[in-house]
Amino acid sequence: MIPYGRQSVNLFDVLNVSKQLAFGSLTQGSKIEEFEERVAEYVGARYAVAVSSATAGLHLAVLALELPVSSEIITSPISFVASSNAILYSNHQPKFIDVEPETINIDLNLVAHEIEANKNIRAVIPVHFAGLPCNMEKLAKLSAVKGIKIIEDAAHALGGNYPNGKKVGACEFSDMTVFSFHPVKSITTGEGGMITTNSYDLYKKLLRLRSHGINKLNDSFESSLLSTSGGMLNPWYYEMQELGFNYRLTEIQAALGVSQIDRLDKFIKDRKSRVDWYLLNLPKVPAVAPAQSKSSTQSAHHIFPIRINYSELNISRARLMKSLKEKGIGTQVHYIPIPLHPYYQKRGFGVENLPEAMSYYHEALTIPLYPSLKQSQQRKVIIELRNLIGAYQEK
Numbered sequence: 001m002i003p004y005g006r007q008s009v010n011l012f013d014v015l016n017v018s019k020q021l022a023f024g025s026l027t028q029g030s031k032i033e034e035f036e037e038r039v040a041e042y043v044g045a046r047y048a049v050a051v052s053s054a055t056a057g058l059h060l061a062v063l064a065l066e067l068p069v070s071s072e073i074i075t076s077p078i079s080f081v082a083s084s085n086a087i088l089y090s091n092h093q094p095k096f097i098d099v100e101p102e103t104i105n106i107d108l109n110l111v112a113h114e115i116e117a118n119k120n121i122r123a124v125i126p127v128h129f130a131g132l133p134c135n136m137e138k139l140a141k142l143s144a145v146k147g148i149k150i151i152e153d154a155a156h157a158l159g160g161n162y163p164n165g166k167k168v169g170a171c172e173f174s175d176m177t178v179f180s181f182h183p184v185k186s187i188t189t190g191e192g193g194m195i196t197t198n199s200y201d202l203y204k205k206l207l208r209l210r211s212h213g214i215n216k217l218n219d220s221f222e223s224s225l226l227s228t229s230g231g232m233l234n235p236w237y238y239e240m241q242e243l244g245f246n247y248r249l250t251e252i253q254a255a256l257g258v259s260q261i262d263r264l265d266k267f268i269k270d271r272k273s274r275v276d277w278y279l280l281n282l283p284k285v286p287a288v289a290p291a292q293s294k295s296s297t298q299s300a301h302h303i304f305p306i307r308i309n310y311s312e313l314n315i316s317r318a319r320l321m322k323s324l325k326e327k328g329i330g331t332q333v334h335y336i337p338i339p340l341h342p343y344y345q346k347r348g349f350g351v352e353n354l355p356e357a358m359s360y361y362h363e364a365l366t367i368p369l370y371p372s373l374k375q376s377q378q379r380k381v382i383i384e385l386r387n388l389i390g391a392y393q394e395k
C-alpha cells in the first residue's frame with residue numbers, strides 16, 4: 001500500500017531512542033531542552049517550548065495571550081479541527097474567514113475587512129496549509145493597527161521559508177508559532193509539538209502552563225511565607241500559580257526529535273523533488289490541477305493536494321478513492337471545512353460566507369507524498385489516476 005503520507009525513521013533514530021530509553025531520563029530532563037534548543041536554532045527564534053502535541057501547543061498559545069473571555073479569533077476553515085478547537089478550549093469564539101483559491105490559505109483581504117468591521121477580533125491563527133506559508137508580513141501589518149495578536153499554526157510547515165528567506169517559526173511577524181511532530185509531518189516524535197516565540201514573558205508562561213501552572217524557579221515565587229523558612233529558600237518548594245496542564249513531551253520522544261532534526265533539510269528537499277515530479281506528470285486535462293498554484297519554493301510540502309473537477313469528468317470522488325485503494329494507493333481529503341462538522345453546526349457555525357473553501361472541498365484530493373516515496377510509486381499513482389479518470393482526453 002502506498003499511503004498518502006508516512007514517517008521516515010531510520011536505524012540511527014532507533015539507536016538514539018534506545019539509548020535514551022536504556023541510559024537516559026524518561027521525562028523532564030536535558031533531552032527536551034536539547035530538542036527545544038535545536039528547533040529554536042533551526043527556525044531562528046529565541047525560545048522554544050516542547051509540548052505533547054500541536055493541539056496542546058495551540059491551546060497553550062491561545063491561553064498565554066490572556067485575551068478577554070469570548071474574544072473572537074480568526075482562523076481558516078480549511079484546516080484540521082485542532083486549529084479552531086484550541087480557540088473553543090479557551091472560551092473564545094472562532095471566526096472562520098474564507099481561503100484564497102491560489103493557495104488555500106486564509107484570504108488576507110477578507111481578514112482586513114473583518115478586522116476593520118469587527119471590534120471583537122483579538123487574534124488571528126493563520127494556517128500554513130500543506131506547508132505553504134501565509135503572507136505573514138502583510139498579516140502583521142494589518143493586525144498591528146489594532147493590536148491584534150498572531151499565532152501561526154505551522155503544524156504543516158516546519159522547514160518552510162517566508163519570502164524573506166527566514167524560516168517558518170522565526171516569529172518575526174507573529175507572537176508564537178506552533179509545530180506538530182505527528183508521524184506524517186516534516187519530522188516526527190510519534191506525537192508531539194513545539195511552540196516558538198521571541199517573547200521572554202510568553203516563554204515563561206508557556207513553560208508554566210505546560211506543567212500544571214507550577215513554577216519551580218526560585219526567582220518568582222508569590223508566597224514568601226511558604227517558600228522560605230528562617231530567611232532560607234525551602235528546598236522542596238514549588239508553587240502552583242495558575243491552572244495549567246500536563247502537556248509535556250517525554251525524553252524518549254525528544255530523543256527521536258533530536259535524531260530526526262539532523263535530516264530535516266533532506267526531508268524537505270526530498271519532498272520538493274517529488275512535488276516537482278508530480279507537477280510535470282499530473283494528467284494534462286483541464287479538470288485536474290495542483291491545489292496550490294502559487295510558487296512552491298518556500299513550502300515545506302507537507303502534503304500534495306490536487307483539485308479534480310469530478311462532475312466534469314463524470315466520476316465520484318468516493319468511487320475514485322475506493323478504486324485507487326484497490327490498486328494499493330492511499331488518498332485523503334484535507335480537509336472537511338471545520339464549520340461543517342456536526343459539533344460546529346450545532347453551535348451555529350456555517351459555511352455561507354466560505355464559497356472558496358467549499359469549492360475547494362468539493363474538488364480536493366491528497367495524493368501520496370513523503371520523503372521515501374519512490375519514483376516508480378509516483379508513476380503508479382499517476383498511471384492509475386489517469387486510467388480511472390479516463391484521461392485519454394489529455395490536452
Ligand SMILES: Cc1ncc(COP(=O)(O)O)c(C=O)c1O
Nearest residue numbers: 053054055079080082155180182
Ligand atoms: C493544521 C493543523 N493544526 C494542528 C494539528 C494538530 O496537530 P497534533 O496532531 O500534533 O495535535 C494538525 C494535525 O494534523 C494540523 O494539521
